[in-house]
Amino acid sequence: MTLFKNCSYYALVVLFIGCSSGDSNEILNPDAAEEETESPIENPNPSNEGVLDLVSVQYVADTLKLAMDLHLVLGNSLYSIKGQDTYVFNFDTTVWTYLGSDPDLPNFIASGISFLRNGLWTIFTSRGLYEFDFSLQDWKAIDVFPLNENFYISAFYIEEQDAIYYVDPANGNRTIYKYLLDTNESIAQGGYGLNGNFSLVSPNTFVHNNGYYITYVTDEEVFEVHKFSSDFTKLEMVNSYNVGHSLDNGVAMLFGDYIIFGLGGTSSLNEDLSVTFLRSDRRFYFYDLVNDKFLDIPSSFYEGRMNASLVTYNNEFYLINGFTIENNQNEPKLSMEKLKFNHVTN
Secondary structure, eight states, X not given: OBXXXXXXXXXXXXXXXXXXXXXXXXXXXXXXXXXXXXXXXXXXXXXXXXXXXXXXXXXXXXXXXXXXXXXXXXXXXXXXXXXXXXXXXXXXXXXXXXXXXXTTSOSOOOSEEEEEETTEEEEEETTEEEEEETTTTEEEEEEEOOTTSOSSOEEEEEGGGTEEEEEOGGGTXXXXXXXXXXXXXXXXXXXXXXXXXXXXXXXXXXXXXXXEEEEEEETTTEEEEEEEOTTSSBEEEEEEEEOSSOOTTOEEEEETTEEEEEOOEEEEEOTTOBEEEEEEOOOEEEEEXXXXXXXXXXXXXXSOOBSOEEEEETTEEEEXXXXXXXXXXXEEOOXXXXXXXXXEOX
């Protein structure tokens, strides 16, 4: 069904400067700001020559909705959906445009992936398969899944096979599925096992040297890296790392040979929404895919952040929305910030 209503929103660009010292727990401070200038941290960790570090955090724009469901980066634009509403953000002008609402989309999407197929924005979600025609600004439901059939899928699209491989561990299902896009049917490929209480860090699968990796958090604090076999019939754990802090509702991203992960947390609220219990993390870590080892990233984010989403544009990472704790309250963050990681040398 075609979207209706079209209007634009404008966001001012303010750049944050982060600074750090030799203290590995130093927080990048966005309050030390200088307009329209991005200042890298000078020698954030002089004692850690060549270490991968978070070197700057840059405020980019305000956002229009909390907790966007899915995103697609296309050219210099970011397309996002929240329920049945569709938005587009221009990275050059920092202008958000509301494209409209479409009842063909579900009201809520717990998880899913976005990709471009046949010139259409395609989303494969816990609720089904949907396609967006950019020229018509029209969403179409291709295959709607029964409610509660899937809960929190992690998936990836292989163009050469015109197929999607996915798992749904939150449903207690230990099956690897292949979804055929030409016939809209799922075929069981194989099985896998998981231990403990777990959650997905990212619905996206990371592709490195033709290997496909999925990341999990078990028991809130243990980050696990799993890899699919070459025929996608098995999913086996490669390595794990207990960070000692809650990683639930965190983020993960692929940076060269490294899977960077961090942030996240859990909280319990009173009826007045005040926080009675909080476990959060403002730190980042990374897994070295080549050398099979985990390391901490020395510099921390400037605050704890839960339930944020993350997109990649021009090989840079953009953190979108989420929650933090202020005055003993869960406070929403309606903003987009650019995270810059790099190897720091003296």
